[in-house]
Amino acid sequence: MKYLISALLLLCTQLANANGKLASELQVFEPYLGTWESTFSLATDQPSVTDVSKWERALNGKAVRTLHSINDGAYGGESLIFWDKSKEALVFYYFTTADFYTQGTLEVTEDGSFVAYEDVTGSSEGITRVKSTSSYVDDQFVVTTQYLKNGEWTPEQKRSYSRSQKEVVFK
Numbered sequence: 001m002k003y004l005i006s007a008l009l010l011l012c013t014q015l016a017n018a019n020g021k022l023a024s025e026l027q028v029f030e031p032y033l034g035t036w037e038s039t040f041s042l043a044t045d046q047p048s049v050t051d052v053s054k055w056e057r058a059l060n061g062k063a064v065r066t067l068h069s070i071n072d073g074a075y076g077g078e079s080l081i082f083w084d085k086s087k088e089a090l091v092f093y094y095f096t097t098a099d100f101y102t103q104g105t106l107e108v109t110e111d112g113s114f115v116a117y118e119d120v121t122g123s124s125e126g127i128t129r130v131k132s133t134s135s136y137v138d139d140q141f142v143v144t145t146q147y148l149k150n151g152e153w154t155p156e157q158k159r160s161y162s163r164s165q166k167e168v169v170f171k
Contacts (some may be wrong), residue, residue: 001012010131011075015063017164019062020057021057021061022057023061023062023083025066025083025090025122026061026062026063026081026082027115028034028108028112029055029064029081032055032064032136032141033036033055033056033064033132034054034055035052035053035054035164035166035168036052036053036055036057036141036161036162036163036164037050037051037052037053037070037162037163037164037166038050038051038159038160038161038162039051040157040159044046045141049068049070049071050070050071051068051069051073051161051163052069052167052168052169053067053068053072053107053141053168054066054068054069054167054168058080060084062082062083062154063080064080064082065078065079065080065081066081068166068168069168069169071170071171072158072169072171073097074171075097075098076096076097076137076168076170077095077096077097078094078123079092079093079094079095080092080093082119086143089105090105090106090107090108090114091103091104091106091118091162092104092105092106092116094118096102097171098124099122100120100121100122100123100124101120101121101122102118102119103118104118104119104130105117107164109158109159111135111155112135112136113114113133113134113135114133114134114135115131115132115133115134116131116134117129117130117131118130118131118132126149127132127149128148128149128165129149130145130146130147130148131145131146131147131148132144132146137164138162139158140161140162141161141162142158142159142161143156143158143160144157145157146147146161147158
């Protein structure tokens with residue numbers, strides 16, 4: 001009988017984890033779960049690009065996984081966001097197809113937006129830090145980003161993402 005009760009408790013725990021809940025520290029990301037798309041220009045003299053981003057629950061709700069690809073896999077990246085108990089902070093790692101990666105922290109603001117501070121390793125473009133602010137407004141995911149490039153901060157770039165049915169593609 002003890003084994004039956006133990007098995008039922010284990011099954012209930014697994015079902016609770018499978019129901020899609022995020023850890024309490026990650027609840028701010030709930031509205032971002034799903035697939036998003038934005039089309040924008042990287043520079044005024046360049047053609048626009050399309051970024052498809054997918055946010056999903058990972059590791060039984062203990063992390064959020066993001067995947068994104070630009071122009072059907074011309075560039076892409078993947079990150080994991082999680083609560084670091086020792087730092088008592090939201091942290092993340094972001095890996096790219098362009099042979100660089102970032103690591104950083106996230107601060108949640110009073111309005112539910114979040115600010116990411118990233119240290120960049122291996123950028124061939126001279127980027128060493130990134131700061132971005134993300135917010136969820138009227139079913140839009142809005143991101144404002146600045147890059148510390150060759151010792152100077154670039155002007156802010158703002159991108160709005162809408163819900164999408166497209167797939168993230170890696171070549």
